[in-house]
Every structure is written in C-alpha cells, then in structure tokens.
Amino acid sequence: MVRSEKKKKQNNNGNIVGLGVGVKKGPWTPEEDRKLLSYVQQFGHGSWRSLPAKAGLKRCGKSCRLRWTNYLRPDIKRGKFSMEEERTIIQLHALLGNRWSTIASHLPRRTDNEIKNHWNSHIKKRMTKMGIDPMTHKPKNGTQLLSSNLNHMAQWEAARLEAEARLVQKPKNHPTQPPCLVSPSIHVHHKTPTKVSPPSLPCLDVLKVWQGNLWANYSINNETLQSLISTSNASVATPPMPVLSHVYNNGSYDQGPTIKHNDEIEIKMGPLEEITHADDADFIIGDPLRSPDFWEEFVDLLDGGWKNITNNYAMIISPPASPVC
DNA sequence: AATATGCACAACCGCCTTTTG
DNA sequence: ACAAAAGGCGGTTGTGCATAT
Numbered sequence: 195m196v197r198s199e200k201k202k203k204q205n206n207n208g209n210i211v212g213l214g215v216g217v218k219k220g221p222w223t224p225e226e227d228r229k230l231l232s233y234v235q236q237f238g239h240g241s242w243r244s245l246p247a248k249a250g251l252k253r254c255g256k257s258c259r260l261r262w263t264n265y266l267r268p269d270i271k272r273g274k275f276s277m278e279e280e281r282t283i284i285q286l287h288a289l290l291g292n293r294w295s296t297i298a299s300h301l302p303r304r305t306d307n308e309i310k311n312h313w314n315s316h317i318k319k320r321m322t323k324m325g326i327d328p329m330t331h332k333p334k335n336g337t338q339l340l341s342s343n344l345n346h347m348a349q350w351e352a353a354r355l356e357a358e359a360r361l362v363q364k365p366k367n368h369p370t371q372p373p374c375l376v377s378p379s380i381h382v383h384h385k386t387p388t389k390v391s392p393p394s395l396p397c398l399d400v401l402k403v404w405q406g407n408l409w410a411n412y413s414i415n416n417e418t419l420q421s422l423i424s425t426s427n428a429s430v431a432t433p434p435m436p437v438l439s440h441v442y443n444n445g446s447y448d449q450g451p452t453i454k455h456n457d458e459i460e461i462k463m464g465p466l467e468e469i470t471h472a473d474d475a476d477f478i479i480g481d482p483l484r485s486p487d488f489w490e491e492f493v494d495l496l497d498g499g500w501k502n503i504t505n506n507y508a509m510i511i512s513p514p515a516s517p518v519c
Numbered sequence: 520a521a522t523a524t525g526c527a528c529a530a531c532c533g534c535c536t537t538t539t540g
Numbered sequence: 541a542c543a544a545a546a547g548g549c550g551g552t553t554g555t556g557c558a559t560a561t
Contacts, residue, residue, distance in 0.1 A: 219531070221555075243546065259547075260530070295549060310550075311528055 218252045222261055226251055230258055231266050264307045271303035275312055283309060284317060288331040 222230075233249035239262065242255035251258060264270075275283070279301055286297040294306035294313075301309060318328040325334050 221529070241546075255546080256532095256548095257530080263548095264529075292550065306549075307529080314551095315527060 217254045217257075219257070222265075226253070227261070227266060230261060234262060234266070264305045269303055270305060272308075275304075275316075279304070280312075280317060283313060284321075284331075287313065287317075287328075291329075 229249050229251055233245065237248075239245055239259070242259045245251075245255055245258050246253050249258070253261075282301060283297060286300055290296050292310075294310045298304055298306040298309050321328040321331075326332070327334050
C-alpha cells in the first residue's frame with residue numbers, strides 16, 4: 195500500500211480512542227511520560243492495571259507497562275549495538291530462536307523489543323544478503339558448510355534428540371521441565387510448549403562453543419564474528435569439559451549462569467550482578483540432592499557431544515577459508 | 520517539487536502463562 | 541480445582557524521517 199493511502203487510515207495524531215473506553219493509544223507525549231515516570235519512581239508500578247488512574251493517565255495498564263519497560267526505565271541502554279552485542283544476539287538466536295526476552299536477558303540494559311527490532315531491520319537482512327538463512331542460521335543453496343562440520347552437527351543433533359527422548363520418558367527425575375536441548379536447527383517458533391526452563395542453561399553454554407565452531411567455519415560476517423575467532427586464539431588448549439555451575443534460586447537463569455572449566459576459568463553467559471556467592475544459587479547443577487539421575491544422565495549425554503566438539507576444536511582456532519564472501 | 524521507497528523504532532494486538540481469589 | 545485477572549511475550553503495524561526517483 196502506498197504511504198499516502200496508509201496515512202488516511204491512520205490515527206488522529208496518536209489520539210485514537212479505543213472502543214469507546216476512553217483509553218488513549220498511539221505515541222506517548224512528553225507529559226504522559228513525565229506522569230508515568232514520576233509515578234513509578236515515587237510509588238513503583240505495583241499493579242499496572244490500576245496504575246493509569248492513580249498516575250492520571252488515560253492509558254491502559256498494558257500500554258503503561260510497555261512504555262516503562264521499553265523506554266522510560268532508567269537502566270535502558272539506547273543507541274547503536276556494538277559488534278559484541280550483535281555477535282551475542284546472533285549466537286543466542288541460533289540457540290533460542292525468536293525468544294527475544296531470553297536473548298535480552300543476556301544483553302545488559304537492552305530490551306527485547308529493541309533487540310527484536312534490530313534483528314529484523316539489520317541482522318536478518320544482512321544474513322539474507324550473505325546467503326545465510328536467518329532462521330536456521332545455515333547457508334542457503336550455493337553456500338557450503340564443511341562436510342566434517344555437517345557431520346558434527348548431525349552427531350550433535352542425534353545426541354540431542356536422544357537425550358531429549360530419554361529425558362522426556364523420565365519426567366519424574368527433574369524438578370520442572372526437561373532441559374531445552376535446542377540446537378540451531380530446532381529453534382522454530384512455538385508459542386506453547388517449550389519455554390526454556392532453568393535447567394536448560396548448561397546446554398546453552400556447551401552449545402555456545404559448538405556454535406562458535408560452526409560459525410568459525412562458514413563465517414556469517416567477518417566483521418561481526420572475527421572477534422570470536424580471535425578470542426579463540428587466546429586459548430589454544432582443548433577446552434575442558436565444563437563443570438556445570440549455578441542456577442538461580444528463583445528458577446531463573448536470566449542474569450547468566452557460569453560454567454567453570456577445571457575450577458579455573460569461569461565463563462559467563464551474561465551479567466552476573468545478582469549472583470555473588472553460592473548462597474544465591476538455589477542448587478548446583480549436578481547436586482544429587484536436587485536432581486539426581488537427571489543431571490547425571492544429562493551430563494553423560496552431553497559428554498558425547500562435547501567430545502565431538504573438542505575433536506573439532508582446532509577448527510575454531512584455525513578456521514579454513516570461508517566459503518562465503 | 521512531488522512522490523515513492525527504505526529504514527528505524529515505538530507501539531499495539533493477540534495469545535499464552537502465571538498469579539490470585 | 542477452577543475461573544478470572546494480570547503479566548509477559550512475540551509478531552506485526554504505525555509513524556516519522558531520510559533518501560531516491
């Protein structure tokens with residue numbers, strides 16, 4: 195539709211009134227922002243439903259919440275995404291799919307909406323241009339993955355499916371849900387069933403390395419991912435099998451759990467402000483008191499996949515010539 | 520100069536999940 | 541245990557500005 199035609203259908207300067215309820219829609223005015231900001235800063239948001247009336251706003255609570263979380267919140271970082279942030283987004287998207295809120299939880303001070311917009315308007319297009327399917331993160335026709343890498347992907351995928359199947363058969367063994375063993379080829383949009391559960395995080399970190407392996411070989415974007423390769427150069431040794439570490443006591447992994455490598459190196463998936471000592475963790479993954487057979491079996495299964503990763507780790511260090519570009 | 524197109528991002532909508540009574 | 545309310549999430553649309561035709 196042409197822009198001019200569009201405009202005829204549009205609102206009256208943001209003063210749309212929804213279904214006769216007297217609720218304002220459209221862009222927020224500075225005055226509204228001021229009211230919302232000052233109310234929340236003074237009283238907290240409490241119930242969003244009742245907030246508009248208390249704050250003197252003719253908006254629905256949902257609109258207020260969105261405005262606050264996506265724009266007014268003081269801890270929001272705005273402006274251009276750094277290369278590091280882009281890289282994180284791409285990596286997490288490969289693992290999680292369009293789970294923007296989860297991805298956002300690993301990018302400090304960025305909102306899910308902002309990340310989603312950035313993905314749709316920048317990264318997705320760039321990947322498409324480069325012949326990479328933004329949904330599967332795999333090269334489209336004419337772009338090759340190394341066959342060895344495909345082999346590892348297949349092996350990993352097989353291990354993942356096996357683990358998933360076995361764990362689903364034994365639901366009594368884990369406290370919440372079976373872990374999310376997502377891999378880049380699996381992450382399709384599912385509105386319903388598979389919310390990423392807290393226990394899923396360990397596999398994210400394992401897969402992160404796997405992911406690095408994959409990407410190092412078909413180079414999504416030299417600029418964006420070069421740092422991944424160069425970072426790998428810093429540690430030439432084969433990565434040790436990780437010891438799975440914390441999950442939050444509220445069940446969330448949002449702020450980024452850690453993986454300890456031989457009790458020496460600690461890798462963080464995201465910010466760790468909220469976990470400062472062991473007391474903050476509700477349980478240690480692998481803790482037999484909390485999840486006995488589950489984690490044992492899980493880690494065994496991961497171990498198989500991990501060996502494949504380590505076997506191929508040299509490829510991260512010295513990636514072959516990129517088939518792309 | 521007028522119009523079309525592209526782009527970035529704010530905001531809304533509908534659905535799903537979680538919480539509350 | 542159940543229903544309703546509230547909150548949260550992801551997809552999509554709306555809007556304003558810049559640039560191209």
